Amino acid sequence: MKKQDAALVYSLLVERYPDARDSPAIIAKGSAFEVLVLTILSAQTTDRAVLKVRGPLFTKYPTPSALAMAKTEEVETIIHSLGYFHAKARNIIAASQALLSTFGGNVPESMEELLTIPGVGRKTANIVLYHALGRNEGIAVDTHVRRLAQRIGFSNTDNVTVIEKDLMALFPQEQWGDLTDVLIAHGRTICDAKKPRCEVCPISSRCRFYATTAKKSI
Ligand code: SF4
Numbered sequence: 001m002k003k004q005d006a007a008l009v010y011s012l013l014v015e016r017y018p019d020a021r022d023s024p025a026i027i028a029k030g031s032a033f034e035v036l037v038l039t040i041l042s043a044q045t046t047d048r049a050v051l052k053v054r055g056p057l058f059t060k061y062p063t064p065s066a067l068a069m070a071k072t073e074e075v076e077t078i079i080h081s082l083g084y085f086h087a088k089a090r091n092i093i094a095a096s097q098a099l100l101s102t103f104g105g106n107v108p109e110s111m112e113e114l115l116t117i118p119g120v121g122r123k124t125a126n127i128v129l130y131h132a133l134g135r136n137e138g139i140a141v142d143t144h145v146r147r148l149a150q151r152i153g154f155s156n157t158d159n160v161t162v163i164e165k166d167l168m169a170l171f172p173q174e175q176w177g178d179l180t181d182v183l184i185a186h187g188r189t190i191c192d193a194k195k196p197r198c199e200v201c202p203i204s205s206r207c208r209f210y211a212t213t214a215k216k217s218i
Pocket of ligand 1: 151152190191192196197198199201202203204207208209210
């Protein structure tokens, strides 16, 4: 896709989802520590499910030092409604321990440092950097962003690392964080994984999937 078409898609999505920066509010609001922990917990589950454990988790473990000292079984009891709760409990405790041992109890502010923390990949690091620290160092590629990047034609691969690079090459850096948010909003609202509602989509005129597949069946 050409940059000018990508720019048009971006502006149409920003117009359609003016509050998109607030849409991942459940996991992306709060202190950097909270955003980090909630983003780790959000893997393979819904934001709504994460919201249910947020209160109990941070009431009991409000700081990295409190969570670093937690017993795994007690954390599991709080987050057991989430998928992969055994691994997630271990990861958020280990992440808190890393914050204490390596970063003085603070969430580090660079991608390189964040990636050394257990349970943190580029997606989580990008969400923390943008939503908690206001830094556009990369583009968080979650399931919605991956699907939409392929459908719209921003990228030709299923590899999230390559998709992130393709998006970074296509969009100016100051748009990276908001791009993730508007794509997630669009994925949740219209471009559903199983049933995309192309007939009401504001970007269908620039969408590869629509041009090659959906248009013929509408
Ligand atoms: S036209 Fe259809 S496939 Fe393309 S972005 Fe819109 S809803 Fe998704």
